[in-house]
Structure formats: structure tokens, C-alpha cells
Amino acid sequence: MAKPTIVIVGGGFAGLAAAKALRKTPAKVLLIDRTNHHLFQPLLYQVATSELAPGQIATPIRSIFRNQKNTTVILGEVTGVDKAQKCVIVSDADRQNVPIAYDYLILATGASHSYFGHNEFAEYAPGLKSLADAEAARNKILQAFELAEAEEDPNRHRDLLTFILVGAGPTGVEMAGALAIFVRSTLKSDFRRIDPASARIVLVDTAHVLGTFSESLSNAAKQRLAKLGVEVLLGHSVDQIDSDGIVVAGQRIASKTVIWTAGVAPSPAGKWLNAETDRAGRVRIQKDLTVPEHPEIFVVGDTASLDQNGKPLPGVAQVAMQQGRYAGKLIHNRIVGSPLPGPFSYFDKGTMAVVGKGFAVLQSGKVQVSGFGAWLTWAAVHLQFLATSSLRLSVFLQWVWTYVTGQRGDRLIVSHHDSAPVSTPVKEAVRGAA
Numbered sequence: 001m002a003k004p005t006i007v008i009v010g011g012g013f014a015g016l017a018a019a020k021a022l023r024k025t026p027a028k029v030l031l032i033d034r035t036n037h038h039l040f041q042p043l044l045y046q047v048a049t050s051e052l053a054p055g056q057i058a059t060p061i062r063s064i065f066r067n068q069k070n071t072t073v074i075l076g077e078v079t080g081v082d083k084a085q086k087c088v089i090v091s092d093a094d095r096q097n098v099p100i101a102y103d104y105l106i107l108a109t110g111a112s113h114s115y116f117g118h119n120e121f122a123e124y125a126p127g128l129k130s131l132a133d134a135e136a137a138r139n140k141i142l143q144a145f146e147l148a149e150a151e152e153d154p155n156r157h158r159d160l161l162t163f164i165l166v167g168a169g170p171t172g173v174e175m176a177g178a179l180a181i182f183v184r185s186t187l188k189s190d191f192r193r194i195d196p197a198s199a200r201i202v203l204v205d206t207a208h209v210l211g212t213f214s215e216s217l218s219n220a221a222k223q224r225l226a227k228l229g230v231e232v233l234l235g236h237s238v239d240q241i242d243s244d245g246i247v248v249a250g251q252r253i254a255s256k257t258v259i260w261t262a263g264v265a266p267s268p269a270g271k272w273l274n275a276e277t278d279r280a281g282r283v284r285i286q287k288d289l290t291v292p293e294h295p296e297i298f299v300v301g302d303t304a305s306l307d308q309n310g311k312p313l314p315g316v317a318q319v320a321m322q323q324g325r326y327a328g329k330l331i332h333n334r335i336v337g338s339p340l341p342g343p344f345s346y347f348d349k350g351t352m353a354v355v356g357k358g359f360a361v362l363q364s365g366k367v368q369v370s371g372f373g374a375w376l377t378w379a380a381v382h383l384q385f386l387a388t389s390s391l392r393l394s395v396f397l398q399w400v401w402t403y404v405t406g407q408r409g410d411r412l413i414v415s416h417h418d419s420a421p422v423s424t425p426v427k428e429a430v431r432g433a434a
Contacts, residue, residue: 005028007088007104030071040387081269081297087100266283269283351363357403
């Protein structure tokens with residue numbers, strides 16, 4: 001009897017957890033992803049602020065499963081699902097619209113940026129969801145200082161050294177805190193014509209800082225940001241973003257570097273499946289994580305919508321990992337004939353956010369902690385969930401080095417061949433320095 005084929009789409013937290021849960025299953029497991037690496041997204045902001053190198057938060061998917069003989073990794077992009085024929089449609093650089101058959105399908109396709117109906121903002125305010133995004137943000141931040149150093153007109157320094165983050169959730173808060181430490185300590189002695197500490201960092205949000213946290217932790221984070229020199233503008237949405245900055249509450253804030261850290265949008269899995277979705281476009285799934293009337297199709301992670309205790313589960317890594325493991329276990333039990341697990345139930349281990357050097361906020365049930373102890377817990381948890389032991393050691397040593405010396409791991413401006421050259425007033429700067 002032929003072994004069943006299990007197709008997993010997406011090599012993020014949910015897809016990885018599902019594949020690992022199927023390591024002993026008598027089946028052919030195909031994991032399809034459009035990149036060749038698993039990315040630890042919670043630390044992307046540290047690549048953007050030069051604390052870590054890209055290779056310290058990403059691992060080739062093939063290396064993770066090199067000893068899992070029932071699993072094959074395919075580099076390709078899924079563009080559709082044919083439920084009737086039970087196959088996914090995959091394209092890569094050489095072939096288009098190739099059908100790959102499945103007996104079981106796990107869609108763990110993640111999320112992308114959401115500009116809340118203002119897609120025109122994307123050109124001027126890139127998000128932070130991939131290694132390419134993080135490297136682009138790092139380039140833009142470092143280039144801003146290089147441009148300011150070369151600029152003869154001091155009136156332009158302010159615009160060049162104003163950094164705006166739109167969205168005060170965990171990504172925005174962590175990015176703002178890291179950027180503040182970066183410009184006020186790491187770069188303080190590197191320039192001769194400008195003072196990096198004069199950089200202006202603005203965090204904008206329509207609601208509160210860390211809105212999913214308690215009011216006391218939200219206030220603690222806001223106070224910490226203020227201590228780091230971050231301006232926090234709350235209660236107003238951004239009306240306009242262009243090449244000269246943003247307009248918020250009728251006020252223009254001039255800036256050449258705007259980064260979007262606000263909303264996310266799910267993948268188009270709901271359209272592929274022609275399934276019911278919530279208002280955000282996430283697929284509504286049943287308690288066993290399957291699509292109604294299709295017990296062979298599972299949707300997990302940021303692409304799925306499932307209520308627990310009357311509230312939708314949040315789009316965080318812990319939910320994705322637990323759902324991935326559950327889907328893998330359920331499929332394994334079906335194949336080997338073991339009793340099926342009960343309905344999926346998310347166990348909330350708590351949420352955390354770091355706010356600059358040596359300070360974090362932690363919320364787990366009724367436990368609410370902020371300060372250095374929460375920061376140590378944050379560091380330990382993040383190290384634990386990195387994909388390999390080598391990454392854990394590398395990141396730990398880099399964090400210790402940065403904490404002690406203030407020096408960053410990767411401050412390179414990497415210009416791709418197809419990028420337009422950066423226009424800088426170099427001749428004037430050289431003349432002025434002569």
C-alpha cells in the first residue's frame with residue numbers, strides 16, 4: 001500500500017512544528033516554501049538595527065530536516081489549491097503551475113503587511129516581515145547617517161535623522177527602543193560632522209503602546225521609551241506618507257526614513273480554498289483546525305481564524321507552533337490508527353516585549369512584570385526558540401558582547417546590483433573637510 005502524501009505549505013513556525021510532529025509518521029511529507037530558510041521573525045528588528053546578522057536568525061530548511069528521512073523540502077511558491085483534485089499549484093523559476101497531489105494538506109502560509117486600505121503607503125513605508133525587509137531597513141537607517149554626514153546644509157540634517165515608526169505594537173516598540181540605543185551609544189563616536197544622538201525617533205499609533213498588554217505594562221513601556229528619547233504620538237492615524245515624511249493629525253513630520261510596524265494581512269489561502277473568512281481575510285476553521293467539509297485540509301498560524309473563550313486567537317508564534325504540532329499529531333494518529341486528540345486548545349504561555357537595553361515587559365495570566373528580570377526572561381525564551389544550537393550560541397555571544405561593549409554585529413550597507421545609486425553631496429563634503 002502506497003504511503004499517503006502530506007503537503008505542508010510554509011516553513012514558518014507553524015509549518016516547521018507540523019513537519020517535526022510528523023517525523024515518525026509512515027508517510028511522504030513535502031514541505032513547500034518560497035524561500036530556502038526558516039526565519040525567526042521576532043528578531044528581525046535586531047537585523048534592521050544592526051545588532052544581529054541575517055544568518056543569525058535564519059536557518060536553511062533543508063538543514064533542519066536533513067535527518068528526517070520522510071520529509072522532502074521543495075523551493076517554490078504555491079499559487080492555488082484544487083480541492084476537487086486534491087492538489088496544490090506550485091510555481092518556481094523554471095516551471096509554472098505544477099500540480100502536486102496530497103492526501104493531507106497543511107496551509108501555514110503566514111501573513112504579510114497590511115496598510116489598512118492605503119496600499120500607496122508601501123512605497124514610502126516598507127514593513128518588516130522578511131530578511132530582505134530587515135536588510136532594506138538597515139540600509140536605509142545607515143544611509144541616513146551617511147547622507148547627513150555628507151550634507152553641507154545643517155537644516156537638512158534634521159529631516160535626514162528623523163526616523164518614524166508607524167505602529168506601537170511589539171515590533172514597533174522593540175524597533176524604537178533598539179534604534180534609540182543604536183543611535184545614542186553605538187554610533188556616538190563614529191561621525192565627525194553630525195551628532196548621531198541628535199536623531200529624532202517618532203513612534204505613531206492610533207491607540208496605545210503595546211495595546212494587547214495591560215494598562216500598567218503599556219504605561220511602563222511608554223515611560224521607558226520616553227526615557228530613551230523616543231517621541232510617542234498616540235490617538236491619531238497617519239493621513240499621508242510620501243517621500244518627504246508623514247502627515248498625522250494635520251501635522252507634517254519631515255523624514256526620509258519611515259518604517260511600517262502596524263498591521264498584518266493573511267495570505268490568500270481563503271481565496272485558494274473558496275472558504276469562509278473573517279473580516280481580516282483569515283480562514284475560519286473548526287476546533288480540529290480543519291476547513292469545514294474538508295477534513296484533509298488544515299489551516300494553521302496567521303492564516304487561520306479560531307475563537308477560544310469567545311475571543312479570536314492572536315497571531316503570535318506560540319499559537320502557530322501549538323497549532324502546527326496539533327495538526328501534525330492529528331494526521332499522524334489518523335494514519336497509524338491511534339485515538340484522535342481532542343479539540344485544539346491554546347495554552348497561553350504569556351507575551352513579552354523588550355524596550356531597549358535591559359528592560360522588557362512580560363504578561364502571563366495575572367503575572368505582570370517589567371524591568372531587568374523580564375528582560376532576562378525574554379532573552380532566555382527567544383534563545384530557546386531559535387532553530388538550532390549553533391544559532392543559540394551565536395546570538396547569545398553577540399548579545400553579551402553588545403551589552404558589555406555597545407558594539408553591533410552587522411553595520412553593513414549592502415547595495416544590490418539593481419539598486420539605484422544613492423545620491424550624496426560627496427564632493428561638497430570632501431571640500432568642506434579639506
